[in-house]
Amino acid sequence: DTAVSQTPKYLVTQMGNxxxxxxxxxxxxxxxxxxxxxxxxxxxxxxxxxxxxLIINETVPNRFSPKSPDKAHLNLHINSLELGDSAVYFCASSPGVGQPQHFGDGTRLSIL
Amino acid sequence: AQRVTQPEKLLSVFKGAPVELKCNYSYSGSPELFWYVQYSRQRLQLLLRHISRESIKGFTADLNKGETSFHLKKPFAQEEDSAMYYCALYGGDQAGTALIFGKGTTLSVSS
Structure with missing residues (x-):
C-alpha cells in the first residue's frame, strides 16, 4: 500500500529516557x-x-532532533524525555507546497 | 500573521440536521485552504481543498475571500460524520512550508 507509515504506534517510557x-x-x-x-x-x-x-524548525527544544537520511524517511529523536512531551506525533508528506499533505497514523507518546 | 480560527470547539447536532463548521483565516496572499477530518484515534484525512470545489461525503466548502472564510457545510448530518474537523492553511509558498491548523471542531451527531 502507498502510505505514510510511522513506528512505533505507541511509546510508553520514563522521564529522562x-x-x-x-x-x-x-x-x-x-x-x-x-x-x-x-x-x-x-x-x-x-x-x-x-x-x-531542513526547512522549518519551529520553537522546539533542542532535545528534539530530526534526521532525514533520504527524502523518503524522516525520523525524530528525542533526548531526555519530559512529562510535557506526552502527545501524539504525526508524520506527514506532500509532493510540494500548496498540495494536500498525507498523514501517518501517529505515534502516541506517554511519559511516566 | 497567518492564522486559522475555528470558533466552535464542539458542535452537537441531531442526525439529519444541517451542519456548518466555521473557519476564518488571516493570510496576506492567495490562500491554499483545506479541511481535514480525524475520526477517533485515527490519522488525519484530507476531506476537501478549496481549489477542487468538489463534494466529499456530502460536505462542501466555499472560499469567501471577502469574509476570509472557508466554512464546511453538509445539508444532512449522519452519525458517521462524528469526528474532529480541522481547517488548515498553507503558511507561505516556499518549499517546505507547513500547514497552519485551526484548533479543530468536534462534530457530534446523535440519533
Whole structure:
C-alpha cells in the first residue's frame, strides 16, 4: 500500500529516557513534516524537510532532533524525555507546497 | 500573521440536521485552504481543498475571500460524520512550508 507509515504506534517510557520515532513514505513526495498534537488536540508544526534539507524548525527544544537520511524517511529523536512531551506525533508528506499533505497514523507518546 | 480560527470547539447536532463548521483565516496572499477530518484515534484525512470545489461525503466548502472564510457545510448530518474537523492553511509558498491548523471542531451527531 502507498502510505505514510510511522513506528512505533505507541511509546510508553520514563522521564529522562531517549527515544526515536521513525517515518517512511513511499509516495515519492519531496517534503516531509513532523507535527505535534497536544492533549487539547491542537496541531502544530515542529519540523519540515524538503529533499532532505531542513526547512522549518519551529520553537522546539533542542532535545528534539530530526534526521532525514533520504527524502523518503524522516525520523525524530528525542533526548531526555519530559512529562510535557506526552502527545501524539504525526508524520506527514506532500509532493510540494500548496498540495494536500498525507498523514501517518501517529505515534502516541506517554511519559511516566 | 497567518492564522486559522475555528470558533466552535464542539458542535452537537441531531442526525439529519444541517451542519456548518466555521473557519476564518488571516493570510496576506492567495490562500491554499483545506479541511481535514480525524475520526477517533485515527490519522488525519484530507476531506476537501478549496481549489477542487468538489463534494466529499456530502460536505462542501466555499472560499469567501471577502469574509476570509472557508466554512464546511453538509445539508444532512449522519452519525458517521462524528469526528474532529480541522481547517488548515498553507503558511507561505516556499518549499517546505507547513500547514497552519485551526484548533479543530468536534462534530457530534446523535440519533
Amino acid at each position: 531517549d527515544k526515536s520515532i521513525k517515518c517512511e513514505q513511499n509516495l515519492g513526495h519531496d517534503t516531509m513534516y513532523w507535527y505535534k498534537q497536544d492533549s487539547k488536540k491542537f496541531l502544530k508544526i515542529m519540523f519540515s524537510y524538503n529533499n532532505k534539507e
